[in-house]
Amino acid sequence: MPELPEVETVRRGLAPVMEGAVIARAELRRPDLRFPFPAGFAEALAGRRVISLGRRAKYLLIDLDGGDVVIAHLGMSGSFRVAGPRDETVPGEFHVPRGKDERHDHVVLHLETPGGPQRVIYNDPRRFGFMDLARREGLSEHPYLRELGIEPTGNALDAAYLAARLRGRSQPLKAALLDQKTIAGLGNIYVCEALWRAHLSPERAAGTLVTAAGKPRRELLTLTDAIRAVIADAIEAGGSTLRDHIRADGSLGYFQHSFSVYDREGEACRTPGCGGTVNRIVQSGRSTFRCVACQK
DNA sequence: CCTTGAACCTGGGCGC
């Protein structure tokens, strides 16, 4: 679910609560998410102080004193929320079935913070998320992180990098950009949006944006700018709130109101003067939204 | 090596 802007929004929401706090106890309410929690996971977290919260691509990184780092991926439906201390329960009280949401609270971090006890709760109905533990040293060589491409934030991403990555590839642009080894953190929404902004067809062979000499064509410069802009805009808007995804503080991101093509099948293309209609196709099993009239 | 498709899960929306 969450793409880079959503994970970054989660990171920013959790940081004020978690950084400097001590994890008194990590409560695992089931043995696995998508994969089993690693052996000794809860024990490794207990008593550790959170140094900082980081992010790489769509992974949240919880840096602990002692040198361990929690690597967390939210899958399609994962979310974190902050709650106060556990509600008091009355002994002997009739057991009230938990609400639908709480059934999917799989991990509870019980924190001691300067402001008192807090809980950070990971909820994930589909359980496509996963968590692992790694050492800070050599973190970038962890199997989940090792092959990730460049971040689309800041100044790191440029057309020369993309040219080198896309050169000679016959794969559709959509698939190439979705590949985390190309650009780390793009997902279905932001790839569709970036291609629309750049007026490029998701079906274009990726290699056609590169000259025979390996130089980026003008279109690739446009695409590079579009990717950086859409990610920056989405982060600034606090990400997108779709369906049940909420931010750590319970508020809603609002970038979904800025979608130009994603989930807008049948609607008018927003490119000024275009007059086309957004349609939906399926590429490698996933929906692509685009305007045939202006995306070439 | 490359690419596609299925699998992993639950829940919401829709048509009948």
Added chain:
DNA sequence: TGCGCCCAGGTTCAAG
């Protein structure tokens, strides 16, 4: 109201 089908922000395997 109920049932079946399709769809959903991602990643990892297996197979071609």
